[in-house]
Amino acid sequence: xxxxxxxxxxxxxxxxxxxxxxxxxxxxxxxxxxxxxxxxxxxxxxxxxxxxxxxxxxxxxxxxxxxxxxxxxxxxxxxxxxxxxxxxxxxxxxxxxxxxxxxxxxxxxxxxxxxxxxxxxxxxxxxxxxxxxxxxxxxxxxxxxxxxxxxxxxxxxxxxxxxxxxxxxxxxxxxxxxxxxxxxxxxxxxxxxxxxxxxxxxxxxxxxxxxxxxxxxxxxxxxxxxxxxxxxxxxxxxxxxxxxxxxxxxxxxxxxxxxxxxxxxxxxxxxxxxxxxxxxxxxxxxxxxxxxxxxxxxxxxxxxxxxxxxxxxxxxxxxxxxxxxxxxxxxxxxxxxxxxxxxxxxxxxxxxxxxxxxxxxxxxxxxxxxxxxxxxxxxxxxxxxxxxxxxxxxxxxxxxxxxxxxxxxxxxxxxxxxxxxxxxxxxxxxxxxxxxxx
Amino acid sequence: xxxxxxxxxxxxxxxxxxxxxxxxxxxxxxxxxxxxxxxxxxxxxxxxxxxxxxxxxxxxxxxxxxxxxxxxxxxxxxxxxxxxxxxxxxxxxxxxxxxxxxxxxxxxxxxxxxxxxx
Numbered sequence: 053x054x055x056x057x058x059x060x061x062x063x064x065x066x067x068x069x070x071x072x073x074x075x076x077x078x079x080x081x082x083x084x085x086x087x088x089x090x091x092x093x094x095x096x097x098x099x100x101x102x103x104x105x106x107x108x109x110x111x112x113x114x115x116x117x118x119x120x121x122x123x124x125x126x127x128x129x130x131x132x133x134x135x136x137x138x139x140x141x142x143x144x145x146x147x148x149x150x151x152x153x154x155x156x157x158x159x160x161x162x163x164x165x166x167x168x169x170x171x172x173x174x175x176x177x178x179x180x181x182x183x184x185x186x187x188x189x190x191x192x193x194x195x196x197x198x199x200x201x202x203x204x205x206x207x208x209x210x211x212x213x214x215x216x217x218x219x220x221x222x223x224x225x226x227x228x229x230x231x232x233x234x235x236x237x238x239x240x241x242x243x244x245x246x247x248x249x250x251x252x253x254x255x256x257x258x259x260x261x262x263x264x265x266x267x268x269x270x271x272x273x274x275x276x277x278x279x280x281x282x283x284x285x286x287x288x289x290x291x292x293x294x295x296x297x298x299x300x301x302x303x304x305x306x307x308x309x310x311x312x313x314x315x316x317x318x319x320x321x322x323x324x325x326x327x328x329x330x331x332x333x334x335x336x337x338x339x340x341x342x343x344x345x346x347x348x349x350x351x352x353x354x355x356x357x358x359x360x361x362x363x364x365x366x367x368x369x370x371x372x373x374x375x376x377x378x379x380x381x382x383x384x385x386x387x388x389x390x391x392x393x394x395x396x397x398x399x400x401x402x403x404x405x406x407x408x409x410x411x412x413x414x415x416x417x418x419x420x421x422x423x424x425x426x427x428x429x430x431x432x433x434x435x436x437x438x439x440x441x442x443x444x445x446x447x448x449x450x451x452x453x454x455x456x457x458x459x460x461x462x463x464x465x466x467x468x469x470x471x472x473x474x475x476x477x478x479x480x481x482x483x484x485x486x487x488x489x490x
Numbered sequence: 491x492x493x494x495x496x497x498x499x500x501x502x503x504x505x506x507x508x509x510x511x512x513x514x515x516x517x518x519x520x521x522x523x524x525x526x527x528x529x530x531x532x533x534x535x536x537x538x539x540x541x542x543x544x545x546x547x548x549x550x551x552x553x554x555x556x557x558x559x560x561x562x563x564x565x566x567x568x569x570x571x572x573x574x575x576x577x578x579x580x581x582x583x584x585x586x587x588x589x590x591x592x593x594x595x596x597x598x599x600x601x602x603x604x605x606x607x608x
Contacts, residue, residue, distance in 0.1 A: 122516055131531070146502070180568070221564060385607035
């Protein structure tokens with residue numbers, strides 16, 4: 053136990069206000085630079101240069117974009133529902149910027165006035181706040197689609213809402229095993245369980261949960277391969293077709309803010325949060341105001357753990373971008389099929405499996421620690437293999453249509469040289485023969 | 491404990507101000523200038539046919555109905571999951587009964603074709 057001293061209530065308010073301002077600015081600046089990162093990484097993957105004209109190596113591109121968007125003329129077609137048209141971008145951006153509040157970003161910082169948690173608000177509801185707020189994002193999108201009075205926007209909004217609610221169920225279910233192990237819903241406790249109580253990052257003992265969470269998070273943020281709501285080839289720009297200027301920019305910021313928040317969440321829930329691996333030097337938690345259990349807090353530790361957190365978060369951000377420029381888009385029936393017929397039943401079975409495993413391990417009196425985690429890792433390895441076997445794309449994801457139709461014979465006879473045995477030519481006549489003109 | 495929610499409220503206030511400010515600034519700096527063509531909804535250059543506010547696929551409602559059932563299920567599972575290791579086997583059995591009832595519902599929906607998107 054280390055006694056650092058609690059903040060007085062004035063100091064608490066001042067530190068809270070400071071943290072809010074710093075976190076808010078940090079999120080907005082990071083989001084602005086995520087757009088540049090996305091374009092740079094895309095250019096790198098496609099062997100191009102990417103934006104490189106504004107400032108050194110294009111570093112001022114986000115500023116130029118922001119300035120352009122705020123000065124552009126906003127479009128307002130004749131028959132939009134004005135109230136909802138203006139409300140929609142606000143309703144999507146507000147929850148996206150608030151969810152960051154309950155994620156701990158570093159080890160607590162000792163100051164002359166007392167101990168400061170490196171989390172905007174250590175509220176007891178923790179991650180439930182994130183679940184609640186992120187589902188509010190659907191309203192903004194549906195409202196945008198409905199208010200635009202545009203068929204593309206409308207279809208995009210409908211698709212987005214159906215997809216987001218479908219994957220929210222799997223998202224919630226994938227968190228249940230985490231709560232079972234932690235016994236709490238605050239993210240500070242989640243970090244402590246991973247670094248000290250269990251000693252294993254949840255990506256191992258809850259591997260399948262991790263996989264489910266990543267898939268659902270991709271679907272929730274409407275990123276490829278789940279970007280059906282704004283699939284350019286079918287729906288122009290989807291739900292924000294009619295938006296321009298700053299209101300378009302707000303939808304853009306919302307998307308990247310969600311990418312950043314879910315990446316931070318994945319890092320916190322499954323990769324140990326701000327924990328530095330293979331060392332106990334930084335393992336600490338606040339047990340009462342100003343009292344720390346575990347290692348002694350210091351400024352250096354706060355900075356080092358923040359760096360660890362940033363590295364993990366940017367790993368997932370990079371994963372988002374990497375997947376976007378690699379994987380093609382699903383068809384809509386495949387998205388719904390994956391959500392309801394694959395993820396939901398398997399997630400239900402998995403929750404049961406984990407509950408039984410944990411209760412059995414408790415019943416035989418095994419101590420909650422490293423060995424406990426290793427046994428759960430083994431259970432998860434088996435479960436993950438079974439999941440991957442079920443999800444095998446030729447049987448499930450290709451959809452009902454592919455299985456029902458008989459395999460089509462090649463319509464063109466294969467090119468065969470004189471005197472060679474013919475390969476690939478069907479033995480019988482194909483079912484469909486084009487009529488010949490006599 | 492209630493004071494730990496204060497920063498969330500401050501952050502919410504800042505976000506709301508920011509959102510309203512963005513929309514207002516954009517609106518004041520360059521308000522829309524209407525022309526007949528700009529007032530038409532953008533549907534890839536085609537002149538829109540008919541209204542948007544028409545009937546649409548009932549499947550979206552089906553998904554919404556299904557979602558409510560299963561999201562409530564998750565909400566009921568949460569408090570049990572948090573306390574599971576202290577509660578032991580008896581509440582686990584109760585939760586399993588609850589899960590089985592819902593799974594029967596899921597199978598029924600599946601067989602009825604509520605989840606088909608062709």
